[in-house]
Amino acid sequence: MSRSSTEILGPSRTEITRGRPRAALKELERARTALAANADIDGLKELLELARGIRTLAPADTKARERLLAATEEGIESLAAGKVVELTETPSERTPSAEPLASFTPYGLVSTEQIFAPARAEIERQNVGRSLRLLEKARRKLLARSDVDGLGELIDLAQRLPIAKPRHAARQKRLVDAAQQNVRYLGRGRAIRTGEAWSDPFGAAKPKTRLPTLPPMTRREKLIAVAIVVVLAAAITALTLLHRMPQRAVHAIKCPTGEQGGPTWSTDGKQIAFSVINSGSDDGLYVIDRDGSHRWRLVAF
Numbered sequence: 001m002s003r004s005s006t007e008i009l010g011p012s013r014t015e016i017t018r019g020r021p022r023a024a025l026k027e028l029e030r031a032r033t034a035l036a037a038n039a040d041i042d043g044l045k046e047l048l049e050l051a052r053g054i055r056t057l058a059p060a061d062t063k064a065r066e067r068l069l070a071a072t073e074e075g076i077e078s079l080a081a082g083k084v085v086e087l088t089e090t091p092s093e094r095t096p097s098a099e100p101l102a103s104f105t106p107y108g109l110v111s112t113e114q115i116f117a118p119a120r121a122e123i124e125r126q127n128v129g130r131s132l133r134l135l136e137k138a139r140r141k142l143l144a145r146s147d148v149d150g151l152g153e154l155i156d157l158a159q160r161l162p163i164a165k166p167r168h169a170a171r172q173k174r175l176v177d178a179a180q181q182n183v184r185y186l187g188r189g190r191a192i193r194t195g196e197a198w199s200d201p202f203g204a205a206k207p208k209t210r211l212p213t214l215p216p217m218t219r220r221e222k223l224i225a226v227a228i229v230v231v232l233a234a235a236i237t238a239l240t241l242l243h244r245m246p247q248r249a250v251h252a253i254k255c256p257t258g259e260q261g262g263p264t265w266s267t268d269g270k271q272i273a274f275s276v277i278n279s280g281s282d283d284g285l286y287v288i289d290r291d292g293s294h295r296w297r298l299v300a301f
Helices: 003-017 019-037 040-051 061-081 112-124 128-144 148-159 166-194 221-256
Strands: 262-263 271-278 285-289 296-300
Touching: 003 019, 003 040, 003 285, 019 040, 019 061, 019 166, 040 061, 128 148, 128 166, 148 166, 148 296
Parallel strands: none
Antiparallel strands: 262 271, 271 285, 285 296
């Protein structure tokens, strides 16, 4: 009697709860084989959600999760189409075929052009956001089938997308970087198997980026800058005059020109000292409060 999907996925859930992504991925791969043998589409969909929820840190674990996701999606598609497909091997365990990679069809299901068809349709509709999502899905499938040529075509498609929004630009950069890493990974693996020398296809020296410089100011911008400086200078002058205005008003009222002279403020700013020289008995040095009251003579001349 075949086991249920809950029983098959039990060990995987246990490892996920323990926070062990590598062990969880291994258990999920075993579960995928068992669910595919039972033709359990619902169980495969549940496995797909569990795999997507795993957070990996090591590059090897990330690649294993991507291969598992791609193989599970292919298995669901094949079962939904009513085809019986052997899913007991992951793409990395298959022996390399003598056929060209561009024409190799994973598990006998779809071709490279069929993988790109949804993304190309959205590109023609100029739906950038959905195009990027479909290209990311295509990248995982191409990685699962070790299709280096297809990944190169994907990079070219992604780089030619008309990007206008910053979030789309960031997603495009992540997609291109991931596809380039996949090409490096597959190229190194092939070189190790065949004993050939390997060189990074994207390792060319990038041109040095110059720091952005401000364009020269236009005449209008210069006039605006001068106007701002004039306004600031006028505001500072006005504030200074307003601060001294009460003192000067009191002096003008209580110390009219021709009778008093040499006014001087006290250190605390509450009184004014001035001299009176009229060639009379009132000549002397006087002190008055800033509001004009309490005037008295300190020294007689």
